[in-house]
Amino acid sequence: MSRYIASVIALALTAILFTSLRWTDQDYSWEADESVAAVLEALGEKPNAKPDFSVDGVSAEAGKELVLYGITKGPNGRKVSKQSKHFVCTTCHNIQREDPDLSVVDPQARLEYVHEKGMPFLQGTALYGVVNRTKFYNGDYEKKYGDLVKPARNNIREAIQLCAVECSQGRELNEWEMESVLAYLWTIDLKMNDLLINEEDAKKVDAALNGKGNKKEAVKLVKSYYLQASPATFVRPPDNRRTGFEEITGNPENGKLIYESSCLHCHKNGEYAFFKLDESRFSLDYLEKHIPRYTRYSLYQVSRWGTSPMAGKETYMPNYTLEKMSNQQLEDLRAYIELSDN
Numbered sequence: 001m002s003r004y005i006a007s008v009i010a011l012a013l014t015a016i017l018f019t020s021l022r023w024t025d026q027d028y029s030w031e032a033d034e035s036v037a038a039v040l041e042a043l044g045e046k047p048n049a050k051p052d053f054s055v056d057g058v059s060a061e062a063g064k065e066l067v068l069y070g071i072t073k074g075p076n077g078r079k080v081s082k083q084s085k086h087f088v089c090t091t092c093h094n095i096q097r098e099d100p101d102l103s104v105v106d107p108q109a110r111l112e113y114v115h116e117k118g119m120p121f122l123q124g125t126a127l128y129g130v131v132n133r134t135k136f137y138n139g140d141y142e143k144k145y146g147d148l149v150k151p152a153r154n155n156i157r158e159a160i161q162l163c164a165v166e167c168s169q170g171r172e173l174n175e176w177e178m179e180s181v182l183a184y185l186w187t188i189d190l191k192m193n194d195l196l197i198n199e200e201d202a203k204k205v206d207a208a209l210n211g212k213g214n215k216k217e218a219v220k221l222v223k224s225y226y227l228q229a230s231p232a233t234f235v236r237p238p239d240n241r242r243t244g245f246e247e248i249t250g251n252p253e254n255g256k257l258i259y260e261s262s263c264l265h266c267h268k269n270g271e272y273a274f275f276k277l278d279e280s281r282f283s284l285d286y287l288e289k290h291i292p293r294y295t296r297y298s299l300y301q302v303s304r305w306g307t308s309p310m311a312g313k314e315t316y317m318p319n320y321t322l323e324k325m326s327n328q329q330l331e332d333l334r335a336y337i338e339l340s341d342n
């Protein structure tokens with residue numbers, strides 16, 4: 001009998017402990033989907049650029065249509081001209097979160113994450129959370145776009161405009177379109193539950209929010225959970241295209257993921273490019289034949305240097321920086337393409 005009482009007491013204690021743990025877990029001053037920017041503001045941070053809703057016709061819905069389809073209706077109710085003939089923003093950028101841990105650059109973790117979610121693996125950084133970043137076209141993008149990068153480095157509107165004209169090879173956005181795109185981007189800003197914030201740090205941030213801790217420290221803590229800017233390193237193809245990167249052994253299964261999630265996103269049925277690729281042996285043999293060559297059909301060259309817009313065809317292929325495709329992944333792609341029986 002006393003054993004029975006003891007186990008009832010133990011059970012009750014466990015239940016109390018369990019509910020109290022869950023209770024403390026949820027007892028922060030923010031909701032899971034609370035915007036990170038709002039928490040930072042509450043901690044005294046100056047907000048990043050917000051849209052100007054006083055401009056006639058500005059709306060997040062119009063901005064979303066411009067980003068997804070390149071087209072929307074203007075304040076006068078008439079359709080605007082297509083922003084770009086060939087591309088939309090989502091040709092090169094995801095609009096959902098694409099990294100499992102937002103505080104590190106890890107293209108392999110990203111590939112696995114986007115594959116699981118059925119999203120593409122792209123050359124541009126996700127627009128999800130772009131309004132939380134403070135520097136744009138970082139690292140080696142200066143080499144590609146030269147002085148054009150200067151005004152865009154610290155200014156999100158200039159960064160969007162640069163992309164509309166140079167990356168998208170389209171027309172400039174006018175004022176209400178720009179403010180609308182910015183308004184839409186603010187609907188896909190980072191949320192508190194996107195950060196892998198640990199309990200100890202969450203408690204410190206919570207205390208600061210309630211006037212019981214150091215706000216500056218709390219701001220630093222929150223910011224340590226996501227990158228403030230997306231780094232970019234341009235790298236060369238291997239010196240010898242026949243042998244490739246000799247110290248790396250390619251994994252064809254991983255290469256297949258890259259081919260399907262990245263190359264086919266644009267090339268399947270000529271979705272965003274004139275040059276068509278598919279899963280057939282014909283496509284793969286064509287790419288295989290060109291690997292060692294010094295032409296834009298070599299996957300080494302086209303991945304690392306991209307292509308330039310050709311006269312009459314404004315399409316071009318953006319290069320993959322090291323952050324968007326590692327050398328290991330490039331060899332994985334080669335290994336997949338060279339498999340004779342896939």
Ligand code: HEC
Nearest residue numbers: 087088089092123124125136137159163164167168230318
């Ligand atoms: C053909 C590909 C392509 C298209 C289309 C494109 N972009 Fe980009 N965009 C890029 C690349 C590549 C970068 C380089 C920096 C990065 O994203 O890491 C970039 C950078 C940006 C940046 C700065 C991001 C950062 O963190 O540095 C913004 C903002 C942006 N693009 C917005 C847009 C918008 C809005 C559109 C549609 C109007 C668009 N882009 C269309 C390829 C593209």
Ligand code: HEC
Nearest residue numbers: 091092262263266272273274275296297299302315316317
């Ligand atoms: C963001 C879209 C996009 C992605 C992703 C992409 N490409 Fe491209 N690619 C293009 C565009 C646009 C061109 C320019 C020529 C055209 O329109 O066909 C091009 C050109 C090429 C060319 C040269 C063809 C020619 O006629 O000039 C090859 C080869 C190529 N891509 C292979 C690949 C491979 C392999 C991958 C995956 C690693 C890949 N592409 C990923 C858009 C893309």
